[in-house]
Structures are given as C-alpha cells and as structure tokens.
Amino acid sequence: MKEPFFVLIKKELPNYPLATMDAILLSRIQFAFTVAFHYIYPPLSIGLGVVLVIMEGLYLRTGDRIYEQMTRFWIRIFALIFGIGVATGIVMEFEFGTNWAVYSRYVGDIFGSALAAEGIFAFALESGFLGILLFGWNRVSPKVHFFSTIMVALGSMFSAIWIVVANSWQQTPAGFKIEGSGLNARAVVTDFWEMVFNPSSMERLAHVLVGSLLAGSFLVLSVNAYYLLKKRHETIAKAGFKIALVVATVAGLMQLFTGHRSADGVAKNQPAKLAAFEGHYDSLAVADMYLLGWVDARKETISGISIPKGLTYLIHGDFTTPVKGLKSFAPNDRPSAVNFVFQTYHIMVSIGMALIGLTLLASFLWWRGKLFDHRWLLQVFAWSVLLPQIANQMGWYAAEVGRQPWVVYGLLRTSDALSQALRAEQVLFSLILFTVVYALLFVLFLYLLNKKIKHGPVDDAHHVEEVPLFSKRDNPIL
Amino acid sequence: METILGIDLPTWWFLVVGGVFSGYAILDGFDLGAGALHLFFKKEESRRIALNAIGPVWDGNEVWLVIGGGALFAGFPVVYATVFSAFYELFMVFLVMLILRAISIEFRSKEPMKWWRQLWDISYSFASIAIALALGLVLGNVIQGIAVDQNYTYRGTLLDFFNPYSLLVAVTTLALFMMHGAIYLVMKTENRLYAKLTILVKNTTIFFVLMFALTSVVTLLFVPHMVARYKEIPYMFGVPLLAIVATANITRQISARRYRWAFVSSTLVTASLMLLVAVGLYPNIMLSTLDARFHLTVFNGASSPKTLKTLLLIAAIGVPLVATYTAFVFWTFRGKVHLDDSSY
Numbered sequence: 001m002k003e004p005f006f007v008l009i010k011k012e013l014p015n016y017p018l019a020t021m022d023a024i025l026l027s028r029i030q031f032a033f034t035v036a037f038h039y040i041y042p043p044l045s046i047g048l049g050v051v052l053v054i055m056e057g058l059y060l061r062t063g064d065r066i067y068e069q070m071t072r073f074w075i076r077i078f079a080l081i082f083g084i085g086v087a088t089g090i091v092m093e094f095e096f097g098t099n100w101a102v103y104s105r106y107v108g109d110i111f112g113s114a115l116a117a118e119g120i121f122a123f124a125l126e127s128g129f130l131g132i133l134l135f136g137w138n139r140v141s142p143k144v145h146f147f148s149t150i151m152v153a154l155g156s157m158f159s160a161i162w163i164v165v166a167n168s169w170q171q172t173p174a175g176f177k178i179e180g181s182g183l184n185a186r187a188v189v190t191d192f193w194e195m196v197f198n199p200s201s202m203e204r205l206a207h208v209l210v211g212s213l214l215a216g217s218f219l220v221l222s223v224n225a226y227y228l229l230k231k232r233h234e235t236i237a238k239a240g241f242k243i244a245l246v247v248a249t250v251a252g253l254m255q256l257f258t259g260h261r262s263a264d265g266v267a268k269n270q271p272a273k274l275a276a277f278e279g280h281y282d283s284l285a286v287a288d289m290y291l292l293g294w295v296d297a298r299k300e301t302i303s304g305i306s307i308p309k310g311l312t313y314l315i316h317g318d319f320t321t322p323v324k325g326l327k328s329f330a331p332n333d334r335p336s337a338v339n340f341v342f343q344t345y346h347i348m349v350s351i352g353m354a355l356i357g358l359t360l361l362a363s364f365l366w367w368r369g370k371l372f373d374h375r376w377l378l379q380v381f382a383w384s385v386l387l388p389q390i391a392n393q394m395g396w397y398a399a400e401v402g403r404q405p406w407v408v409y410g411l412l413r414t415s416d417a418l419s420q421a422l423r424a425e426q427v428l429f430s431l432i433l434f435t436v437v438y439a440l441l442f443v444l445f446l447y448l449l450n451k452k453i454k455h456g457p458v459d460d461a462h463h464v465e466e467v468p469l470f471s472k473r474d475n476p477i478l
Numbered sequence: 479m480e481t482i483l484g485i486d487l488p489t490w491w492f493l494v495v496g497g498v499f500s501g502y503a504i505l506d507g508f509d510l511g512a513g514a515l516h517l518f519f520k521k522e523e524s525r526r527i528a529l530n531a532i533g534p535v536w537d538g539n540e541v542w543l544v545i546g547g548g549a550l551f552a553g554f555p556v557v558y559a560t561v562f563s564a565f566y567e568l569f570m571v572f573l574v575m576l577i578l579r580a581i582s583i584e585f586r587s588k589e590p591m592k593w594w595r596q597l598w599d600i601s602y603s604f605a606s607i608a609i610a611l612a613l614g615l616v617l618g619n620v621i622q623g624i625a626v627d628q629n630y631t632y633r634g635t636l637l638d639f640f641n642p643y644s645l646l647v648a649v650t651t652l653a654l655f656m657m658h659g660a661i662y663l664v665m666k667t668e669n670r671l672y673a674k675l676t677i678l679v680k681n682t683t684i685f686f687v688l689m690f691a692l693t694s695v696v697t698l699l700f701v702p703h704m705v706a707r708y709k710e711i712p713y714m715f716g717v718p719l720l721a722i723v724a725t726a727n728i729t730r731q732i733s734a735r736r737y738r739w740a741f742v743s744s745t746l747v748t749a750s751l752m753l754l755v756a757v758g759l760y761p762n763i764m765l766s767t768l769d770a771r772f773h774l775t776v777f778n779g780a781s782s783p784k785t786l787k788t789l790l791l792i793a794a795i796g797v798p799l800v801a802t803y804t805a806f807v808f809w810t811f812r813g814k815v816h817l818d819d820s821s822y
Contacts, residue, residue, distance in 0.1 A: 108555020
C-alpha cells in the first residue's frame with residue numbers, strides 16, 4: 001500500500017530474506033500444523049455446546065431421565081475436548097510472538113484487543129461454568145445447572161467471535177490507520193466497531209459457527225449410530241440421534257447459505273483468492289465453474305468437469321459479466337499454490353453437499369418412521385464424524401493459503417512477518433517437539449474418548465462427585 | 479497524555495498485566511510446587527491424594543496464563559513480540575512441558591500397572607519442575623535485561639539466558655513454588671501424608687528463605703538498576719519489607735501449625751515479590767543490555783490510547799468476573815481430599 005514495508009526491511013537488514021527463507025517455511029509449517037491440530041477441538045465444543053443446551057432443556061421440560069443421562073454423558077466428552085482445546089490453544093497464543101514477531105507488532109493494536117477479549121470473556125465464561133457442569137449436579141439447582149450449560153455454550157461461541165473477527169481483519173482490514181514505517185509500522189485502531197465489523201467478519205463468523213454445529217452434531221450422530229449398531233443404550237441412543245439429526249439438518253442447509261455469502265464476499269474483497277478457489281486464470285473472461293479439476297500452476301491451466309459460465313452466474317447472476325482471473329494480478333501478489341487451494345476448497349464444498357444429502361435422507365426416513373431400519377445408514381453415520389472435520393480443515397486451508405502471499409491482505413506479506421532473528425534450526429527444533437507431543441496428545445484424546453464412549457451414558461449417579469461438606473473451621477482456603 | 483485517577487493509560491495496563499501474571503504465579507505456583515514435590519511421596523495412595531488436591535483447579539489456574547499472554551499482546555504488542563521471539567527455545571520447551579504435564583495428570587490414573595504410574599509420576603514432576611525453572615529463568619533475564627537492538631531483535635544466544643543470576647532466580651522461583659505447594663498440600667491432607675508434609679513444609683520454607691536471602695544480596699550488589707527506583711522513592715521500600723515480613727510470618731504460622739495463614743502469607747510473598755520486580759523495572763518492561771535507548775518501556779511498547787482504553791474497559795468488566803468464578807470453584811472444592819471413583 002502506501003508503505004513499501006518489505007523494501008524498508010530489506011534496506012535495514014540486508015541479509016534478511018536469504019538467511020531466513022527456511023525459517024519462514026518451517027514457521028509456516030509449524031503454525032499450520034499446530035493451528036490445524038488445535039482446530040479439531042473448538043468446533044466440536046461449539047457444536048456440542050448447542051446440542052447440550054437442547055438436551056438439558058428437554059430434560060428440564062420433560063423431566064425424562066433419558067435426557068439427563070445423555071446430558072451428563074456428553075458433558076464428560078465436552079470436558080475432554082475442551083481440555084485439549086485449551087492445551088493446544090495456549091500454543092497458538094505464544095506462537096504469534098515467538099515466530100511472527102513483526103506481524104505481532106504490526107497487528108497488536110487490533111489483534112491484541114480481540115485476543116484479550118476472547119481470553120477474559122469467552123474463555124473465562126466457558127472454563128468457569130464448566131466446573132459447575134461437571135461437578136455441580138448435586139450442588140446447584142437444575143435451573144442453575146441449565147443456566148451454566150447455556151453460559152458454557154455461549155462462551156465457546158464468543159471465543160469463535162473474537163478469533164474469527166481477528167482473522168477476518170487479516171483478510172479484509174478495516175477501521176485502522178498505519179503509523180510508522182519499516183519495522184516500526186503498525187496498524188492502529190481508528191474505529192473499534194468498524195474493525196470488528198470489517199467487510200468479511202460477519203459472513204465468515206456465520207460460516208465458522210455453522211461449520212462447528214456440523215462438527216458437534218455429527219460427533220453425537222456418530223457415537224449414537226455406533227451404539228445402535230452395537231445394540232447398546234438403544235433408547236438413549238435413538239433419542240440423542242434424533243436431537244443431533246435436527247441440528248445437523250438445519251445446520252447443513254444453513255451452511256449452503258453462509259457458504260454462498262462467504263464466497264460472494266471473497267469475490268468482492270479478495271478476488272485473487274476467489275480465482276484460486278476456482279482455478280480461474282484468464283483475466284476478464286466469463287468463468288466456468290469446475291466441479292472436479294486439476295490445476296497446473298506452472299502452465300496456468302485447469303482441466304476437469306465444469307458447468308459452463310457457472311462461476312459467472314453464481315457471482316454476478318448473469319452469463320456475460322467476466323470474472324477477474326489470477327492473471328490479472330502480479331505473480332507476487334497472488335497465491336502460488338493454486339491447485340492446493342482449488343482442491344481443498346472443492347473438497348470442502350463437496351463434503352458440505354454430501355452432508356446435506358445425508359441429513360436430508362435421514363430426515364426423510366425419520367418422517368417415514370424408518371430411520372433406524374437400515375444398518376448401512378447407521379454405518380455411514382458412525383464414520384460420518386470425520387466429514388465435517390475434514391471440511392472445516394479444508395475450508396481453513398483454502399482461506400489461509402488463498403490469502404497468501406499476504407498475512408494481512410494487501411498490507412503485510414507473510415515473508416515479512418517473521419521474527420527477524422529466528423533461525424531455521426530453532427524452528428526445526430520446536431517443530432519436532434510439537435510433532436512428538438501432539439502425537440502423544442492425540443493418542444491420549446482417542447484413548448480417553450474411546451474409553452468414555454465404551455463406558456457409555458449409564459450408571460452416572462454413582463460417578464457424581466461427592467465431596468463431603470466440611471465446617472468452616474476445616475476450610476483451608478477461605 | 480490521557481490519565482485515569484492521575485495515572486496514565488499504559489501504566490494502568492502495566493498494573494493489569496502485572497496483576498494477572500501475579501495471579502498466575504500464585505495460582506499455578508502452588509500446583510507446580512505440588513508437582514515438584516510429587517516424587518517425595520512414596521506410596522500410591524499419597525500420590526493420588528496429592529494429585530487430586532490440585533485435580534479440580536490446575537486447569538483453571540492455567541487460564542490466568544492465557545489471559546496474561548493475551549493482555550501482554552493486546553496492551554504491549556512490541557514487548558510481547560520482542561520477548562517471545564527472543565526466548566524462542568525457552569518458551570517452546572515451556573509450552574511442551576505444559577502439555578506434557580497435562581498429559582501425565584490425565585494418563586496416570588488410566589492404567590493400574592506400577593511402571594505405568596511411575597512413568598507418568600516422573601514426567602509430571604519433571605514437567606512441573608521444568609516449568610517453574612523456565613518461568614524463573616525468564617524472570618531473571620527480564621530483571622537483568624537482554625541484548626535487544628534497535629529493531630527489537632535479540633542479538634544474544636540461547637546460552638546467554640543461562641547466566642548465573644538468572645539461574646539463581648530460577649532456583650528461587652522453584653523454591654517459592656515448592657514452599658507454596660507444600661503448604662497447599664498440607665492443608666488438603668490428613669494422617670500420615672499430613673505428617674510427612676509438615677516436614678516438607680519446613681524444609682521447603684528453609685530452602686526458600688535461603689534462596690530469597692541469597693537472591694536479595696546478589697541483586698543489591700550486582701543489579702543496581704533494580705535498586706535505583708527504591709532509592710528514588712523511599713516509601714517503596716515497603717514492598718520488600720512486606721515480602722520479608724510475610725516470609726517471616728510463614729515460619730511463625732508453620733510452627734503454630736496454622737497452615738491456612740501460612741498459605742495466605744506465601745500468597746502475599748509471591749504477590750509482593752512480583753510487585754518488587756515491577757516497581758524496580760517500571761517504566762521499563764524489557765531492558766536492553768546493548769543501549770539504554772533500546773529499552774522497551776510501558777510507553778514505547780504500548781498500544782494506542784484508544785486500544786488501551788478499550789482494554790481497560792474489558793479488564794474492568796472481565797477481571798472481577800474471573801476472580802469471582804475462581805473463588806467460587808475453590809469454595810466448591812474446599813476441605814481435605816477424599817478419593818472416590820471420579821478421582822484421578
């Protein structure tokens with residue numbers, strides 16, 4: 001933009017680009033790896049939170065023990081997911097500073113307040129009330145417990161709000177001015193609400209939240225389908241399956257809408273990214289929409305199955321207006337991994353469609369009273385938990401790689417955002433550490449999840465914490 | 479410059495960040511200390527009780543670190559970026575140890591084999607000690623300053639962080655946490671484990687008093703800039719005085735077996751030591767050993783006044799909320815630990 005940021009850095013630090021090239025690549029790999037791993041968990045807690053509110057709400061309305069049992073069961077699963085989300089989330093918070101110090105200084109004024117708001121409002125709300133959810137069954141009234149469940153669900157959504165706002169600001173910066181230059185350049189908030197409601201934040205937030213609903217509800221569908229296949233806890237499993245199916249069906253259809261809105265936003269705000277999504281190179285040509293394809297980034301061509309003029313129609317609503325192609329952008333201003341962006345984007349869309357088909361089919365069978373008659377369908381649902389996870393991951397890969405070469409779109413290049421003194425071997429060291437520890441963490445997660453699922457939603461009353469009440473004299477803390 | 483109650487915005491935020499990190503040191507301090515002492519307990523039941531004493535709270539204690547990190551990033555992005563990139567390896571090891579510790583606590587109780595539990599006991603205790611030492615090492619380097627140049631780039635090496643003074647602060651931090659943790663555990667236990675812990679409390683307190691005295695003397699002799707502020711404003715000597723009085727009170731309460739009051743005192747010690755460092759550093763946060771012009775202060779390292787005001791509003795609403803729920807959780811899990819089938 002105004003300040004040729006990278007030119008100044010190069011003047012100030014002559015050896016910078018060559019000396020740190022590998023550190024950049026390794027840092028990107030490390031960040032991608034740690035954030036992708038982290039992102040397995042938050043969508044699950046957000047989606048599960050909503051399902052929990054419905055389950056416990058039904059329990060309060062009907063007084064049926066079935067709903068209480070399933071609520072207790074899913075709260076235990078929620079706690080496990082939340083715990084790992086916390087552990088891997090702290091890493092993200094540190095990595096901005098350790099690996100991307102220039103970026104952190106640049107966006108601190110903006111990103112920082114969102115992150116602080118996330119920590120103190122969302123995170124505190126969530127972890128605070130989670131204690132009551134887990135251990136408070138005998139200590140608070142059912143209504144207070146239900147209130148706590150709502151707070152936990154809200155808390156997990158609030159964190160999505162602040163994190164997506166911060167990330168959206170990187171995609172479509174707004175409400176700021178640049179102060180200083182070179183290494184001292186930083187974006188300073190001029191209008192807090194304009195920053196929060198930047199052009200892409202709300203549509204991306206909706207897309208992320210609905211994606212999370214899919215992740216959470218399909219976990220519930222999957223576990224209950226597994227129980228039904230094994231003929232265990234059938235009454236609870238059927239009731240739980242139906243609750244999750246409602247959420248999943250509604251979410252699937254909503255995702256059609258939020259997805260379309262997001263894509264429209266990308267077309268408007270980040271045309272180079274949209275062109276990469278669709279593998280569209282030709283400048284100012286009417287664009288086909290590829291359902292399947294392969295991009296040759298070197299030859300700048302795409303081949304595959306397409307709907308003629310489909311993309312033009314989807315974006316402009318007619319068959320004549322051209323769509324800006326990748327060739328309209330200077331090679332160093334547009335993403336280079338076009339095939340990767342194309343494929344991840346298309347996998348996401350395809351899975352989204354498949355999920356809609358699957359939930360509509362199941363809803364239809366439910367209507368006909370045959371929902372649980374087909375073993376194959378239950379088997380599909382038992383494995384279906386992976387689909388929203390993959391779609392969520394692919395969507396973010398497309399969004400973040402498609403934003404390249406910028407870390408803050410149009411303002412700060414990823415290659416200029418790295419901590420200056422960082423050396424490749426340092427990053428390699430930490431990357432290996434994270435790989436080992438995250439592998440261990442993932443094994444732990446699967447092990448504990450499996451154990452909890454095998455144990456099932458029964459015999460819960462015996463497992464409720466029974467802390468003896470002591471007199472004030474024996475109270476060590478207060 | 480804009481002020482609230484006569485104090486400018488960056489200084490307010492400095493107080494908030496300092497307060498949150500003090501909260502972290504106090505809260506995670508005792509569970510890290512409990513972890514550091516873990517291998518002193520030989521019997522399986524003792525170890526389980528010790529683990530369950532921190533079981534419901536350790537995760538919540540770590541929330542304060544998340545908030546502290548966010549608060550630093552938000553209000554002092556320049557400091558956050560500079561410090562975090564400078565201490566790269568240390569922080570990476572720190573993070574990995576945090577995760578390893580969580581894994582150990584969760585894994586341990588899931589299988590009954592002796593070797594299995596011993597393995598996770600060792601990794602739990604090792605990670606706790608490593609975290610405490612890493613925190614102390616960073617603190618020691620912050621007190622002394624590091625080689626930061628005009629581009630906020632660290633020009634030293636990893637080995638420079640392991641200087642004698644910082645190592646001393648690291649061991650002192652560990653000693654403080656061990657004492658704090660021992661006092662916490664003694665409140666939560668009964669019978670033979672309680673008896674054993676009364677001895678551990680005494681020993682760790684002696685250990686801490688020795689390290690505290692040694693660190694104080696070394697600081698007075700070799701880190702003059704930490705003393706300057708106190709000479710400038712003599713009533714600030716109240717802070718070290720408070721730390722000394724609170725430490726003395728710990729020994730008094732321990733001999734009287736009033737462990738609740740000993741815990742209050744060790745909390746005070748931790749808080750006053752953090753304040754001691756904050757007063758000594760202010761207005762600097764990260765000193766440069768290369769040139770005084772490169773010091774990062776609360777002023778040149780801060781976000782814009784507009785953001786600071788937003789942040790202060792967020793903190794004014796958020797911090798009391800977090801404090802309330804923390805108190806509530808501790809209240810819920812008050813009393814001696816009794817193992818049941820939901821325990822670790």
